[in-house]
Amino acid sequence: MKLLLTSGGVTNPSIHAALVQLLDKPVAQCRALVVPTAQWGHPMCGPASVRGLLAAGHDFRHLSGLGWASLGVLELTALPTIGADRWVPWVREADVLLVDGGDATYLSHWMRESGLAELLPSLPDTVWVGVSAGSMVMTPRIGEYFVEWPSATDDRTLGVVDFSIFPHLDAFPGNTLAHAERWAADIGVPAYAIDEQTAIKVTDGSVEVVSEGHWKKLG
Secondary structure, three states, X not given: OEEXXXXXXXXXXXXXXXXXXXXXXXXXXXXXXXXXXHHHHOOOOOHHHHHHHHOOOOOOOOOOOOOOOEEEEOOHHHHHHOOHHHHHHHHHHOOEEEEOOOOHHHHHHHHHHHOHHHHHHHOOOOEEEEEOHHHHOOOOEOOHHHOOOOOOOOOEOOOOOOOEEEXXXXXXXXXXXXXXXXXXXXXOOOEEEEOOOEEEEEEXXXXXXXXXXXXXXXX
């Protein structure tokens, strides 16, 4: 699987160019599935924010509104009840998974419960575009600072990559570089603090930062 790990989505021409490079064809020719699951695990999210991810005219032009050839919804909490014979073909037919933010531990839980996490290694050509928690879920740990799901047993996530991500750098009062540095001191792996104009592209183990904004490697 090819990864484009962002804080705020495809927010500038450089990140868009990186996305097209990963897709190896224009966005308008690609089939996308949106994964909103992480939103249900965060107390600040709910029906209105999930609707905003999909509804025309809302501010998700940086993810679902990029002009995909087709756009569907993959809700991970439903998958265990319908059988892999139904949903696995949907995933295999998609060019890209658009994985929104929320709580990364909740998303990690449902990726495992649904079977999606187990399927990922068999999808070498599929592109994963993460936003916030949708990016952080691919890391080994997110740090207690970002755990909002009350049922989370710890801050561990999938560990597909070997670094952690501090998103929304300078977007909120609690997401300054000083906060990121304190967070990184306890995370135990290399980490990146990234703002809304930054993405981390991962292909075949190669890591590249794509940015028109501010970021810093920590540790």
